[in-house]
Amino acid sequence: MIRFLLRRLGWSLLVLWLVASVTFVGTLRVGDPVATIAGPHASARDRAYIRRFYGLDRPPAEQYVRYFGNLARGDLGRSFRYRRPVAELIAERLPRTMLLGAMTVTFELLVGILVGTIAALRRGTRTESAVLGLTFVGISTPTFLSGKLFLLVAAYQWGWFPIGGYGTSPLDHVWHGVLPAITIGLLGTASQARLVRSELVEVLKTDYVRTAHAKGLGLWAVVVKHALRNALLPVLTSLGLSFGALFSGAIVTEAIFAWPGLGRLAFEAITGMDLPVMMATVLLASTGILVGNLITDLLYASLDPRIRRG
Amino acid sequence: MRALLAAVALLATACRDPYPHPRFRGAGATTPHRGGTLRFAYDSDLNTIDPALANDTLAGIPTRLVHEGLINYASGSTELVPALAERWEVSPDGRAYTFHLRPNITFSDGTPITSEDFRYSWERLLNPRRLPSPGAENYRLIVGFDDYREGRAAHLAGVETPDPRTLVVRLADADRTFLHVMAMRFVSVVPRHVVEPMGDERFGQAPVGAGPFVLERWEPNARIVLRRNPRFWNAAATHLDRVELELSVARHLQFMRFLAGEIDYAHNYSLSTADYLWLLGNRAWSPYVVRQPGALIAGLMMNTEMAPFDNVHVRRAVTYALDRDAVARARNYRIGPAWSLYPPTVAGYRAENPLRQRYDVSVARREMALAGHPHGLPDEVTLWVGEGETGGIYGDLIQADLARIGIRVRQRPAAASIYYAAIGRRHTAQLAIDGWQMDYPDPSNFIEPNFHSRSIQEEQSSNHAFYRNAEVDRMLDHAKVEGDRAARLALYQQAEDQVLRDAPWAFLYTPLNIFATQPWVRGWTPHPVWNDYFGDAWLDLPRREWVAARAAHARSLGPFAAFAAPFGGGPR
Numbered sequence: 001m002i003r004f005l006l007r008r009l010g011w012s013l014l015v016l017w018l019v020a021s022v023t024f025v026g027t028l029r030v031g032d033p034v035a036t037i038a039g040p041h042a043s044a045r046d047r048a049y050i051r052r053f054y055g056l057d058r059p060p061a062e063q064y065v066r067y068f069g070n071l072a073r074g075d076l077g078r079s080f081r082y083r084r085p086v087a088e089l090i091a092e093r094l095p096r097t098m099l100l101g102a103m104t105v106t107f108e109l110l111v112g113i114l115v116g117t118i119a120a121l122r123r124g125t126r127t128e129s130a131v132l133g134l135t136f137v138g139i140s141t142p143t144f145l146s147g148k149l150f151l152l153v154a155a156y157q158w159g160w161f162p163i164g165g166y167g168t169s170p171l172d173h174v175w176h177g178v179l180p181a182i183t184i185g186l187l188g189t190a191s192q193a194r195l196v197r198s199e200l201v202e203v204l205k206t207d208y209v210r211t212a213h214a215k216g217l218g219l220w221a222v223v224v225k226h227a228l229r230n231a232l233l234p235v236l237t238s239l240g241l242s243f244g245a246l247f248s249g250a251i252v253t254e255a256i257f258a259w260p261g262l263g264r265l266a267f268e269a270i271t272g273m274d275l276p277v278m279m280a281t282v283l284l285a286s287t288g289i290l291v292g293n294l295i296t297d298l299l300y301a302s303l304d305p306r307i308r309r310g
Numbered sequence: 311m312r313a314l315l316a317a318v319a320l321l322a323t324a325c326r327d328p329y330p331h332p333r334f335r336g337a338g339a340t341t342p343h344r345g346g347t348l349r350f351a352y353d354s355d356l357n358t359i360d361p362a363l364a365n366d367t368l369a370g371i372p373t374r375l376v377h378e379g380l381i382n383y384a385s386g387s388t389e390l391v392p393a394l395a396e397r398w399e400v401s402p403d404g405r406a407y408t409f410h411l412r413p414n415i416t417f418s419d420g421t422p423i424t425s426e427d428f429r430y431s432w433e434r435l436l437n438p439r440r441l442p443s444p445g446a447e448n449y450r451l452i453v454g455f456d457d458y459r460e461g462r463a464a465h466l467a468g469v470e471t472p473d474p475r476t477l478v479v480r481l482a483d484a485d486r487t488f489l490h491v492m493a494m495r496f497v498s499v500v501p502r503h504v505v506e507p508m509g510d511e512r513f514g515q516a517p518v519g520a521g522p523f524v525l526e527r528w529e530p531n532a533r534i535v536l537r538r539n540p541r542f543w544n545a546a547a548t549h550l551d552r553v554e555l556e557l558s559v560a561r562h563l564q565f566m567r568f569l570a571g572e573i574d575y576a577h578n579y580s581l582s583t584a585d586y587l588w589l590l591g592n593r594a595w596s597p598y599v600v601r602q603p604g605a606l607i608a609g610l611m612m613n614t615e616m617a618p619f620d621n622v623h624v625r626r627a628v629t630y631a632l633d634r635d636a637v638a639r640a641r642n643y644r645i646g647p648a649w650s651l652y653p654p655t656v657a658g659y660r661a662e663n664p665l666r667q668r669y670d671v672s673v674a675r676r677e678m679a680l681a682g683h684p685h686g687l688p689d690e691v692t693l694w695v696g697e698g699e700t701g702g703i704y705g706d707l708i709q710a711d712l713a714r715i716g717i718r719v720r721q722r723p724a725a726a727s728i729y730y731a732a733i734g735r736r737h738t739a740q741l742a743i744d745g746w747q748m749d750y751p752d753p754s755n756f757i758e759p760n761f762h763s764r765s766i767q768e769e770q771s772s773n774h775a776f777y778r779n780a781e782v783d784r785m786l787d788h789a790k791v792e793g794d795r796a797a798r799l800a801l802y803q804q805a806e807d808q809v810l811r812d813a814p815w816a817f818l819y820t821p822l823n824i825f826a827t828q829p830w831v832r833g834w835t836p837h838p839v840w841n842d843y844f845g846d847a848w849l850d851l852p853r854r855e856w857v858a859a860r861a862a863h864a865r866s867l868g869p870f871a872a873f874a875a876p877f878g879g880g881p882r
Contacts, residue, residue, distance in 0.1 A: 031728060031731075032727055035730055036727065037444065038444040039366065040730055040747075041444075041747075041759075041772075042444040042445070042447070043450075046443070046444050047444075047770065049438035049446070052438070081357045082357045082358070083442075083510075083514060084515070093530070093531065152566075155566075156566045156570065157328055159328070159570075163567050163572065164566075164567075165532075165556065165559065166532045255560055256560060256563075257563070258556075258558055260355075260529075260531035260532040260557070260558055264558050265355075265531070268354065273727065
């Protein structure tokens with residue numbers, strides 16, 4: 001188990017380094033950050049001073065070595081735009097995105113499993129068709145559309161939810177996060193529901209479920225204690241693998257709902273050519289995806305003894 | 311079936327407009343009084359409130375409210391008025407400026423401000439090893455500028471402080487625009503005793519200044535709250551208790567919140583064209599829409615060093631070929647047509663000038679014949695346009711207009727950074743849709759960067775047309791030192807006439823900035839220099855529910871009204 005973990009970690013670091021290098025080389029080619037920092041009216045001399053101030057006048061190879069040297073020491077550098085350590089900027093915003101992420105995952109699991117289970121138990125009825133139809137809509141609706149629709153209807157027209165923003169107190173943050181979480185989670189919920197339904201339908205046909213029924217166990221005990229436990233393995237896999245989608249969903253959704261998280265930071269770093277922040281958000285997203293995969297593997301092992309032993 | 315009906319009913323309520331009226335109105339007060347929080351929002355994030363660094367539109371707003379300099383512009387005007395300096399003198403040769411500070415002025419923390427504080431602030435601004443300021447070069451005429459910038463001198467030789475209330479600034483050359491440069495935010499005063507212990511980086515996040523407001527709270531990327539500064543030199547003129555600026559709020563959200571009465575002010579950037587047309591067409595809202603010509607001139611730049619635009623007749627033909635009214639119409643009149651260089655809000659603008667460019671296709675064809683191309687140009691020309699919808703609108707109209715005089719145009723859309731690099735590089739862009747947003751309201755700021763030969767560089771040239779005319783250069787150099795205001799303006803107008811004759815640009819439009827306020831926001835007019843300046847606005851509080859609007863809102867909720875009530879919120 002330990003060796004498995006170490007090997008996985010080693011590969012993860014290699015992947016991270018590759019991603020970071022490709023991003024770094026890419027940023028050298030996309031344009032001039034000094035133009036964005038200085039604005040269109042700055043004089044050539046002011047630009048030259050700014051270039052020197054940020055070390056952008058050094059050869060790319062030197063910049064590369066310096067960046068990765070600092071990175072190895074845990075220093076993500078300083079933002080050009082904010083003139084502050086990138087780590088600070090991320091520390092301010094990460095908890096907000098994590099709150100949104102946690103709410104999204106909760107929503108995905110609760111609603112996805114519930115709806116999927118109902119559909120599986122009501123096989124061949126109109127309920128099942130309705131679930132399949134609705135989840136199809138959920139999977140096919142892009143976030144930028146569903147987000148704006150929720151906002152327009154549920155927040156603006158009906159006034160049930162705040163019109164975007166982040167709120168001022170912890171409870172208020174959660175309240176402001178409901179619509180964005182539903183928006184990001186819509187796709188995940190729909191695919192989880194479909195997955196749970198199809199897995200459960202298979203599991204319900206198995207001998208051990210029939211045995212459980214025959215023992216005289218109630219429907220609840222059979223489904224929750226026996227069937228769902230096995231049907232949930234693929235759900236966990238897809239959840240772990242959806243970390244990337246969660247982050248890219250956050251970029252769009254945070255913009256729609258003015259949620260001041262990492263997605264907004266990444267978006268503004270890209271439009272504003274803030275290279276250190278750009279690099280850091282890419283690294284963070286890749287780390288998130290890798291960690292998600294790792295956790296999936298570990299959970300898998302703990303849920304299914306055959307994997308643990310094998 | 312019942313479920314279907316319910317769904318349809320639900321959808322029907324979603325299609326009605328919940329706010330056909332402003333949701334609240336003012337109490338009906340007629341004289342300004344203190345109190346209240348003014349709220350508005352921006353769609354990007356704030357990076358700094360350091361006057362030496364604040365450079366974009368958003369950062370400029372709180373920076374202007376928190377900091378103060380020697381000179382300012384009068385409310386709603388481009389006239390220079392005393393701020394922390396109560397008066398100033400200019401020496402007859404125009405090279406020495408003596409500023410006299412007001413008595414008993416302090417920073418918001420109560421520390422007195424002396425002439426030494428200004429010298430400290432400016433040396434901080436101009437030290438490139440300390441701050442990467444994009445505005446330092448504006449002060450290049452101060453004696454000793456280069457020596458100080460390059461680290462050869464410990465102090466800026468041209469700034470003297472004979473006593474705590476007197477500042478003398480010496481210039482290497484006379485420059486009559488220097489007072490405007492001294493009114494820019496960059497040279498606001500900052501307190502040494504605050505900056506030094508916390509460092510420059512922290513200061514941008516926790517600024518202390520001498521402006522009408524003080525930073526009270528900054529929630530990163532979410533909001534900043536500014537509180538009235540009771541120690542401001544002109545505190546009696548500030549009415550608002552607080553200004554709350556929400557950050558990174560997308561445009562569509564800002565407009566929804568504005569209609570819902572949650573924010574007090576919708577600025578030019580929060581109103582899409584559809585929103586603006588809706589407001590204008592709505593009789594309850596239209597009285598609260600304000601329009602103001604922007605301090606920007608946009609035009610079709612023609613590179614005078616590249617064929618075929620090295621031929622003055624081709625350039626003139628282009629100026630006659632463009633239908634500016636059609637351009638304004640295509641943008642739903644969010645812009646006004648422009649026929650000459652200076653925008654209407656800037657001194658030197660002439661509504662009547664026989665040399666103004668005009669739209670006349672027959673003259674355009676004649677000019678093409680004079681250029682030796684009676685049947686049009688043999689080769690296609692490339693037009694650089696900004697990426698996005700508006701760039702495309704201008705590009706298409708210009709393409710169609712020029713096709714009529716036999717110039718075939720290929721559009722080259724580019725992202726901003728690539729676009730600016732290209733049009734500033736020599737022999738690169740033949741044609742581009744260009745624009746100049748002023749730094750300060752003086753004709754020199756429009757004509758010098760764009761049309762003086764000194765503004766030509768191999769890279770990052772601000773003279774994008776690479777236009778040079780010795781006569782124009784001479785007039786501009788003369789105007790710069792001319793002490794008589796009327797004579798100065800006349801020189802700038804003559805130089806403009808020569809530019810119009812040589813036609814390096816076909817002037818296209820000046821934008822019309824559009825704002826909407828809630829009924830209870832009073833005493834605010836758009837400032838021609840400062841964006842979203844609320845120094846003298848007041849709120850007609852307590853605001854009251856607009857009963858008809860509330861009823862309409864309740865109806866639009868239909869069966870959900872009762873359910874929605876706990877969340878809807880009442881007047882604050």
